[in-house]
Amino acid sequence: MQSILQYRRFGNLAEEQLATDPEKGIGLRNRNFRNIKDFSANGNGSKASVAGDEVSVVSSQDTLPNPDRPRETQEADKPPTNPSADPLNRSVTTEGGEDDTSDVSRAIIVGFEPENDPMNPRDWSFGKRLMVTIVVSFMGVIVGWSSSIDSGIIPQYAEEFGVSEVVASLPTGLFLVGFGTGAVMSGPFSETVGRNPIYIITLIVFMLLLVGAGLAQNLAGQLVSRTLAGIFAATPLACAGGTIADVWTPEEQVFAFPIYAIISFSGPVLGPVVGGWIGQSNLSWRWAEWVTLIGAGVILVIVIFFQPETYSPVLLKWKATHLRRVTGDDRYRAEIELRQTSLPARLLLAMYRPAIMLIQEPTVFLFSLYLTVAYIIIFTFFTGYEFIYEGIYGLTQGETALCFLGLATGLLLCIPLIPLNAKLRSRDITRTKETDPVGKATPESRLYWAMIGAPALPISIFWMAWTARPDIPFWSPLAASVFTGFGMLCIFITCYQYLIDTYGTYAASALSSLTLMRYLVSGAMIEVSIPFYKNMGVPYTLTILGCISAVLVPIPYFFYSSMMLFPTLALAAAFAGGTVALPTGDDAPFLKVVSSTEAIVGNSIWNATVGASVVKPIYYQGKEIVGDAKGQYYSYVDQTESFNFSNATIVDSDDDFIDVQFTTPEGEQHWVIYRNQHGAYQYFINKDLPSPLGEWRSVSRLDNATFTNGHTTYKQGALPELSEIVSGEKVQDETWELSDGSYITKYDWSDFINSAKAWGVYGDEIGCWYIHPSKEYINGDHLKQELMLHRESSSGDTVLLNMIHGLHFLTGEEHEFAEGRVWGPWLWYLNNGSVEDANAKYDEEVQSWPYSFPNADIEAGHHQRASSVIGVITLSDGRAASGASVMLGDNESSQLPTEQGANYYYRTTADSDGNFSFENVRAATYALYAWAGNNSDIGDVSTNLTANGIEISESTSAIDLGEYNWDIQNRTQIWQIGTLDRLACGFNNGCSGYHHGLSDESPADLEYTINSSETSDWSYAQTAEGTWQVKFELSDDPASDAVAILSTSLAGYSSGVNIEITAQGGNVTVGELSDLTNDASVYRSSTFCGVHRYEEFEVPAGTLVKGSNTIEFTVTKTSQWHGFMWDSILLEWS
Structure with a gap:
């Protein structure tokens, strides 16, 4: 209901704004809108969950709301907007992906207004945002309550179904297992349709399953209902943190997330209190389900009537819908409408990536293990309290349940830590700003919660273990439980916030790893806990749990000391029984580890900051070369963000070089840096790239004022200015027609990648180049073409591409890559802008190939x-x-x-x-x-x-x-046009470089006479509807059964083009060329080739005669700039 009203208010607002700007309906074709750089997944500058779980999705820029305190986030926290844009939507932008072939590049991307936007959740009033937070917190309370309330009625449940108490604990254990699996899948759904629909639908299904659990007449029905209820109950936990991130700025989330955690954690702690009294009363144990059902119903009503939608991409989709309606301009789009990754693909990614990270990322594993142990302690209390308070002190079932209030009290003790933690965070920001004005506080400043509260967990468990005796009042273990709850929540807050800051856009996957491990293991431990307490006894059971938690206490202190106290430490890895020897001296290559997601690499000539997802800034001989551009990164098709690297480690070195490895779930990025080297060697080792995979590349997006020129084999000189692109009319994929009739297209900067030498971008002072001394790891044959560089059409960035697996001129074939597959090494080279120097460097590198790195321990196949x-x-x-x-x-x-x-x-x-x-x-x-x-x-x-x-x-x-x-064909040639070399060379305009629109010069109708016409009279591409005739003479009468073979060899083909082949004035049908797979070569400016196609057609006996003959090629279907690119036509007697 609230979402419907919200949607209508958006429409009314759009109409009101149109009334103040009536010219808006005319359209915005000639306006120049600036790109919204780094527009985040949720549209408001924060990072959105991919498959989140209780995610406070924040950036590492969290600061305090007090303006007198140091800030990491200024106005840049909000999406940049175009101040010249009209009042209706000041933050629209013409947006185009760098290699986009879809409608994205023609869209006007909508954003929020620069300030005080009633549509932007972060601009809502404090009271409204607080209400949203409280509602999602209480959703967490009710599902957490449901996870534990059944533990309070285990004896009654066991008696009715005639099972042991171990079996009777299965509903609680399986509910937790459902939590773990459901949380992984909830995020992608919420990021498709919004938060509220998922909250409402899953709460309704959850309630129906509670009905099923309450009415179940046998064990199987109860277990199935509880497991499925756990899956659907996971949504509030999985998405609530995202909702908090939707409405609070990063600086405000320092306060908001702990408050949410305290409230929502009270659910599993209070559930056994109610369950225990239900079990002791005359009520049926089924009232545990009915009480939960009533609570869930109340929450559902509140969500439906009072909870607004907060997910910004969906809100912007609503805005775009209304803008299209009121303006009549269909180009208005929200980013979520242009997302090409399907929901099934995102679900698959959400499920497999957390498992991979849990295995490959030590940080994720350690913090998951730490929180899992804390959860084991809490959840085993659900069955263990019976042995402590009933078995030792003789309390009733209801009185034992009340002892869980000790844990709840411990949660409240965390409240005073909220301002203290904020103050410590502010101190770290101040220290960072003193040394780096644009720096960010490290993720290690998120560890204070655990550093304060973590020791309380083992201390309280040991306290409880050895004071839970009949001669010591029950107040002692009860007091110990207060500190257990305190320590537990401190660990929870630290684990979440630290992993979020550490893994950036991969935070949701890291948190899903955390969720999977802790709920699956906790669910299993519920079943173990009863025999554990029964056979080991309370003191030894708790002592074992205390020892395990004590072993893990050093984790936050270790991470804090290694990263906060020694940020310049270069982490050297051991190999081959020894440690690496690091270069020394002022000119030595270096690795400076700033945090687990940021490091600086370089030498005395250059240095680069390798962040979680991009390399930026980059300094060369004292000059910064990225500027406002995106920087250097790896990416592949359908990935909206670049890879997130972490764990910078030196894996090989000697006195002159270091090999620095950055890890990611997909693989390992390596930088090999030498003394006095102008740049670095780079290579990538596959671990778990998506399979099959299409385009896969490394990209350098650089300052457009520094790099004004480009160089490929076929094109050199000035890159187009952004103003030129904006002034033109977009006529197709990344192609614009200017007022003088000429064209600008990024595909003019293409080349034969496997024969290219150095390609790059340069200016008066600096050049940036990619040099591949070997092309063994690049896909395709001699004729494989690639886009090499271009001017980015929305931001103006100068883009230098390294398409190590590219498909720009192919049919889109994807490939499977084995684990360990290596791309590289290549040289990323910096110089003074000299093309001659870059080509000389290429020759030098070819002589040095193969390199001595990577060493055999890293990649044996190289040697x-x-x-x-x-x-x-x-x-x-x-x-x-x-x-x-x-x-x-x-x-x-x-x-x-x-x-x-x-x-x-x-x-x-x-x-x-x-x-x-x-x-x-x-x-x-x-x-x-x-x-x-x-x-x-x-x-x-x-x-x-x-x-x-x-x-x-x-x-x-x-x-x-x-x-x-x-073995070749042994036929008698009648005639041949062109040579069979898979290229359009020799024909008119063939092999003349990359020129968009050159196919317009090809005639619709053409007459070619064998032995009279020249090869150059035949055009390289047939693109217009019409007929091309080949006329020829036969001096003798063919035999009556003589069949001719017409061989058509195509250098390239565009989809949607048909050619009918006939003979003798169209009287005899020879064949048809149609429905071939598109290779994009003709409409992407190539005059050389695309993907070779070869077809043979029989010319029936009796068709050819002595004297004059004709073969016709008639285009019956085409569209502008689409057609056939010819290689050769050959007619032979069979």
């Missing part, structure tokens, strides 16, 4: 190579395969060489005698591929050679593969 692999290819007609393109690629593959990408690749060209040679080949199993190459002597050969099962082993001498016989 397991054959020094060379040689062989010779001859054609079946006796000719040498002169000039053939030859490649070692995927074994037993159905993909064309251009489309391959899962293996390592080696490419060469056969000499005039058909000999070929590959250098420094990794040991593996390959297939050998050969086809007619550019400028080869076999441009009439339409077939290709494939030889599978080539085993290459480590060898210091050449491996001779011997001679391969290439």
Whole structure:
């Protein structure tokens, strides 16, 4: 109800604003809106949960609301807005992804108003935001209550169903298991439809399942109902922290999250109190479910009638909907509407990533273990209190239940720590600002809660263990439980806030790891607790639990001391029985660890701050080169954020270099830094990249004023200005038409990546380049093209791309990558902007390949190579395969060489005698591929050679593969246009570089006469509806049964184009070319090729005659800039 009213208010507001700005309905085509940089997933500058669990989703910029105290977050905390934009939506922006091919690049992204926006939850009144917090806190109370209330009626439950008390504790244990699994899945749903629908739907289902549990007449029905109830009850815990982050700024969350934690934690503590008195009374144990049902019903009514929607992406979606309605401009979009990752994909990610992080991330594992032990202690009390207070002191079931109030009192003791923690946080911010004005307080300042409260947990458990005796009043263990509750909550708050700050955009996955482990283990321990207390006795059971918790107490102190007291410590890893030897001296390469998610690497020439997700700032010879741009990062298609790296570690070194490893669940990023090196070598080792995977890259987005020019093999000079892009009319994917009829497109900055030397961006003082001395780890064959650099169309960033697995001119084939797959090393090179120097550096690096790193312990395959692999290819007609393109690629593959990408690749060209040679080949199993190459002597050969099962082993001498016989077609040629080399070279405009719109020069109708017309009279691309005719003469009458074979070889193809092939004035149908897989080459500016297609068609006997003949190619369906790119047409007698 509240959400419906809220939606209507948004519509009314949009109409009111339109009334004050009537020109808005005309549209905004010519306006220049600035990009909202780093627009967060929830639209308000904070990081939103991916699969959150009780997530206070905050950034590491939390500060105090008191303006007299130091602040980490200023106005930059709010999304940047365009002050020149109109009143209706001052924060809209024309937004385009750097490699976008969707409608995103034509959209106007809506945002909140710069201040006092009634739509923005963070601009609501204090009272309204406090109400939202209290409501979600009490949702946590009721589901937490439900998790524990059944523990108070175990004896009555066991008696009715005729089972032991161990079995009777199963409903509580399975409810906790449901909590763990349900919490992982709740986040993605809430981030699709909003918080309120998920709260309401899951609460309703939860209540229905409570009815099922209350009415169950057998054990199985009760257990199923309770397990499912736990799954649906997890939503308030999983999403409540996100709601808090929606309405409170990071600085306010320092206060808001502990308050939420104190209130919501009272639920599982108070549940046994009510359950115990129900069990002792004359009421049925089923009233435990009915009481919970009543409480849940009250909460549900409050949520429906009073709780507003707070999830900003959904609110902005509502805003965009109303803007489209009132303006008639369909371009208004919220970011959530443009999200391309499907809900199933996000659910899968939410489920598998937490498990991976739990295994691979020591920080996640240690804090999960710590909180799990604390939960084990609390939840085993649900059954253990019976042995303590009933067994030792003889209290009744109801009186024993009241003893849980000691834990509740301990929760309240945390209240005074809230301002104290805020003061300590403020102190850390001040200290950070003194040394780095733009710095942030480290995540380690989140450890104060545990450092204050953690010792209370083992102390209280030991206290309870050895004073719970008949000769000591029960007040002693009861007092001990107060400190247990205090220590428990302190640990909880620290674990959550520390992991959130440490893992940034991966915080939700880290917290899901925390949730999975603690609830699954706690649920299992419920079953163990009764025999544990019964057989071991209270003192020894509690002593064991106290010892375990005591062992874990040093965790917060360890992290605080290692990161806060020694932030410049370079963490060196041990290997091969010894430790690495670090370089020394003023010019030595270095690693400075600032925190677990931030480190500075470099040498005396340059340095870069490697943050959790981006490398920024970067200094070269004293000048900062990123500016307001995004920085350097890794990303892959469908990932909205770049990778989050952590745990900077030196894994290899000698006196001249260090190899620094940054870890992430997907893999390991390495920087190899030498003394006096202008830049660094980089490589990446796969651990768990999504599979299958399409585009995968590293990107450098740099200051547009520093880097004004670009350099590829085919294009050099000034990058377009952002003002030029904005002034143009967008006509297709990242392409604009200017007023003079010319075009700007980022695809003009493409190249053949596997033959390119250095490519980069540069200005008057500084150049930034990517240099690959080997292309063995880059997908595709000799003809694989890639986008290399461009001007980002919304922010103006200068973008230098390193498409280590790219698909810009391919059909979109995705590949599976084995664990341990390596991309690199390549050189990220900085210089004075000299193109000549960059190319000379490329030549120098080629001579140095293969590098001595990575060492064999890091990646053994880098050193397991054959020094060379040689062989010779001859054609079946006796000719040498002169000039053939030859490649070692995927074994037993159905993909064309251009489309391959899962293996390592080696490419060469056969000499005039058909000999070929590959250098420094990794040991593996390959297939050998050969086809007619550019400028080869076999441009009439339409077939290709494939030889599978080539085993290459480590060898210091050449491996001779011997001679391969290439079986070619033995037909009599009638005529041929172009050569069969998979390129459009030789035709009009063919192989002339990258020029958008050049296909417009191709005629709709064309007449080509064999032996009269030149190859250049045939155009490289057929893109307009019309007919191209090939006319030729036959001097003799063909035999009556003579069948001709028409071979059509396409260099590229755009989807949605059909060609009908006919003969003799259209009287004879020869065939059709249509419905091929799109490779984007024609409409993305290439005049060379895309993905090769080859088709043969029979020209029926009797069709061709002595004298004049024609073959027609008629385009019957096309669209602008789409078409066929020709390689060769060959007519032969069969």
